[in-house]
Amino acid sequence: MSAPSELRIEGLRAAVKGRQILQGIDLTVRSGEVHAVMGPNGSGKSTLSHVLMGKPGYEITGGRALLDGVDLLALAPWERSRAGLFLAMQYPIEVPGVALVDVLEASFAAMGHDASLVPSSVRAEAERIGFDDKLLGRALNVDLSGGEKKRNETVQLAVLRPRIAILDELDSGLDVDALRACARRIESMTQADGLGVLAITHYSRLLTELKPDVVHILAKGRIQRTGGPELAEELERTGYADYVDEEPAAEPAKARVLDPSAHPAASGAAFGDAFADPFADPLA
Amino acid sequence: MVPLSTLTPELARTLPGPSWLVERRVAAAAALERRALPSTDEEVWRYSRIADLELDDFAPVTGPVPSLPDAAVLPAGARAALDAVPERAAAVVVVDGAVVHVEHGDELRAGGVTVGRLAGAGAGAEALGAVTGEPADLFVAHNDAGTRDPVLIDVPAGTAVAGPVVVVSWVTADAVEVNDRLVVRVGEAAEVTVLDWQGSDDVSALCLPVVELDVAAAAHLRYLSVQERGPQVWQIASQVSRVGRDATLVSVQAALGGSYARCRADCRLVGRGATGNLSAIYFGERDQMLDFRTFQEHVAPDTTSNLLFKGAVSDTSQSVYTGLIKVDKAARGTNAFQTNRNLKLSDGAWAESVPNLEIENNDVRCSHASTVGPVDDDQRFYLESRGVPPEVAERLIVLGFFREVLDQFPVPQVAPLLRDRIDARLGRRARQEQES
Numbered sequence: 001m002s003a004p005s006e007l008r009i010e011g012l013r014a015a016v017k018g019r020q021i022l023q024g025i026d027l028t029v030r031s032g033e034v035h036a037v038m039g040p041n042g043s044g045k046s047t048l049s050h051v052l053m054g055k056p057g058y059e060i061t062g063g064r065a066l067l068d069g070v071d072l073l074a075l076a077p078w079e080r081s082r083a084g085l086f087l088a089m090q091y092p093i094e095v096p097g098v099a100l101v102d103v104l105e106a107s108f109a110a111m112g113h114d115a116s117l118v119p120s121s122v123r124a125e126a127e128r129i130g131f132d133d134k135l136l137g138r139a140l141n142v143d144l145s146g147g148e149k150k151r152n153e154t155v156q157l158a159v160l161r162p163r164i165a166i167l168d169e170l171d172s173g174l175d176v177d178a179l180r181a182c183a184r185r186i187e188s189m190t191q192a193d194g195l196g197v198l199a200i201t202h203y204s205r206l207l208t209e210l211k212p213d214v215v216h217i218l219a220k221g222r223i224q225r226t227g228g229p230e231l232a233e234e235l236e237r238t239g240y241a242d243y244v245d246e247e248p249a250a251e252p253a254k255a256r257v258l259d260p261s262a263h264p265a266a267s268g269a270a271f272g273d274a275f276a277d278p279f280a281d282p283l284a
Numbered sequence: 285m286v287p288l289s290t291l292t293p294e295l296a297r298t299l300p301g302p303s304w305l306v307e308r309r310v311a312a313a314a315a316l317e318r319r320a321l322p323s324t325d326e327e328v329w330r331y332s333r334i335a336d337l338e339l340d341d342f343a344p345v346t347g348p349v350p351s352l353p354d355a356a357v358l359p360a361g362a363r364a365a366l367d368a369v370p371e372r373a374a375a376v377v378v379v380d381g382a383v384v385h386v387e388h389g390d391e392l393r394a395g396g397v398t399v400g401r402l403a404g405a406g407a408g409a410e411a412l413g414a415v416t417g418e419p420a421d422l423f424v425a426h427n428d429a430g431t432r433d434p435v436l437i438d439v440p441a442g443t444a445v446a447g448p449v450v451v452v453s454w455v456t457a458d459a460v461e462v463n464d465r466l467v468v469r470v471g472e473a474a475e476v477t478v479l480d481w482q483g484s485d486d487v488s489a490l491c492l493p494v495v496e497l498d499v500a501a502a503a504h505l506r507y508l509s510v511q512e513r514g515p516q517v518w519q520i521a522s523q524v525s526r527v528g529r530d531a532t533l534v535s536v537q538a539a540l541g542g543s544y545a546r547c548r549a550d551c552r553l554v555g556r557g558a559t560g561n562l563s564a565i566y567f568g569e570r571d572q573m574l575d576f577r578t579f580q581e582h583v584a585p586d587t588t589s590n591l592l593f594k595g596a597v598s599d600t601s602q603s604v605y606t607g608l609i610k611v612d613k614a615a616r617g618t619n620a621f622q623t624n625r626n627l628k629l630s631d632g633a634w635a636e637s638v639p640n641l642e643i644e645n646n647d648v649r650c651s652h653a654s655t656v657g658p659v660d661d662d663q664r665f666y667l668e669s670r671g672v673p674p675e676v677a678e679r680l681i682v683l684g685f686f687r688e689v690l691d692q693f694p695v696p697q698v699a700p701l702l703r704d705r706i707d708a709r710l711g712r713r714a715r716q717e718q719e720s
Contacts, residue, residue, distance in 0.1 A: 097684025
């Protein structure tokens with residue numbers, strides 16, 4: 001194992017199109033640690049991952065992020081990768097006509113590593129998490145299922161061997177077997193290679209496989225609480241009600257409208273009436 | 285009347301060949317006097333650089349054609365093009381409009397396959413112009429009048445030619461007009477693959493090539509053209525095809541060269557169940573303009589056409605794509621698709637894309653799509669987040685964009701060459717950006 005690493009986030013603030021999303025994040029992840037960042041929708045979880053990796057479209061309005069003392073926010077995304085940061089994306093991008101191996105070889109070459117090691121490393125890592133060999137030849141993420149995309153992200157993570165990995169909703173779209181395979185691979189990297197993990201997730205599902213050392217609750221752009229694994233269990237029981245201004249009623253309502261028979265107007269009243277008053281609750 | 289060019293009936297009479305060919309040229313030259321230069325007011329010339337053309341700057345190549353076999357040393361570029369496809373079935377090299385080299389195996393000859401000079405072939409008179417018919421524009425008419433030494437590939441019914449037939453057209457002379465003509469006839473249920481490589485030295489020439497592709501019932505023709513003219517060349521090309529009952533034409537163009545280089549492709553599906561698959565890749569750099577006009581004409585019922593043109597423009601280069609799917613009244617059961625995608629790699633570059641439909645039958649499935657835009661930011665970020673520097677990420681994405689067509693090349697061994705050519709252009713671009 002190489003010397004321990006540290007991702008130190010201090011007072012990080014960021015805005016999108018003038019709207020402040022991150023209101024000052026403080027967080028430190030060290031080699032071998034797994035930190036979970038949990039939070040309700042719209043709390044700024046994905047923004048945090050994007051800002052750390054340098055996705056265009058975000059304005060840093062304060063604070064800093066250091067990886068082993070290197071100011072990440074001053075670097076281009078590929079330089080952040082070279083500095084040892086990796087982001088497993090929530091929605092991995094399809095890149096038509098570009099093979100996984102070509103990308104990783106280009107990355108190795110840019111880092112001054114021996115690119116000829118890439119194909120065998122990719123094959124070994126794919127086998128390790130049950131990612132079908134046949135899929136390796138496909139263009140990046142093109143015609144892959146949600147679960148296959150996440151396995152693909154995990155293969156890349158394992159081949160690139162970063163110091164710190166951010167997992168943005170790694171569990172979304174993953175079936176139980178894939179989740180276990182990916183989580184175990186990452187867990188083993190924390191132990192064998194001292195990988196530090198910042199796992200961003202809405203549900204505690206991931207954390208039954210990838211055991212967190214620290215759990216943070218992110219809401220309204222701030223870390224509201226930090227605790228041990230028991231905090232995730234508590235959230236499982238109570239939900240995020242304590243961390244949002246009000247129950248997010250909009251979502252269940254949308255789901256009910258999808259079933260036309262549940263709509264009161266469906267029982268006989270003309271649909272036109274339901275929309276006569278734009279402020280009337282159609283479900284009342 | 286102001287003469288359009290030096291291609292007069294008197295000059296046409298001096299061009300070599302049998303009397304039927306000479307008379308045909310003279311008649312075509314006489315008809316030229318009644319034609320005017322097109323203008324950008326016509327839809328099919330809109331956006332083009334036709335107004336910049338000075339026909340009188342170029343003199344048609346004249347003089348006798350060499351006797352064959354000729355031991356003449358081929359221009360280095362033409363030799364390299366031949367060498368790119370070592371396992372070829374046959375080959376013809378045309379230099380400045382004259383056939384100078386023919387390779388034609390005994391086995392093919394015994395099978396009745398013609399590859400070589402059209403003028404001396406028994407079927408020559410019947411084949412020349414059979415597909416083009418009335419010239420579509422002034423430049424096809426020019427070719428009729430000035431074609432010096434047309435080439436014929438004639439595959440008799442039921443014959444499958446193994447390996448590609450390679451035609452290399454090379455230009456070495458300055459200030460000339462070159463009217464290359466290639467006629468490919470594929471008999472019933474016959475099969476052949478043709479590679480048409482168009483190049484030149486760094487000369488200022490006007491190239492007006494015409495290609496006729498005649499695909500008889502149940503036949504298969506796979507045609508690949510590689511346009512790699514020098515940076516000063518003006519090219520106005522025409523490709524006309526006729527596809528018969530249950531026959532298939534696959535036509536792929538790769539266009540990189542020229543100052544202004546245009547190709548008009550007319551694909552006529554005249555037999556029931558005919559299929560025409562047309563695709564192209566193009567990459568413009570510096571101030572060149574690459575200009576494509578396509579016509580998918582569904583004449584017979586149950587015909588299918590698929591078109592996929594993908595291009596990129598860098599520096600201050602420009603590209604034009606305009607395409608028409610035309611479905612005749614009789615062409616029920618037509619499937620016609622047309623897709624044109626363009627990557628704009630520099631602020632100063634410009635791409636025009638105008639797809640069109642003209643449908644006279646209700647029982648059809650048609651779609652068209654066109655896009656012009658820069659390299660996708662999300663794709664670039666994804667690759668960069670894996671540690672790939674931006675200029676390398678862009679190269680990978682652009683090469684990936686072209687791969688869809690490169691993977692369909694009828695002569696697969698040419699695909700890596702074109703990929704390398706494009707990669708070299710991307711590399712030059714990246715270096716320039718670093719320096720500036």
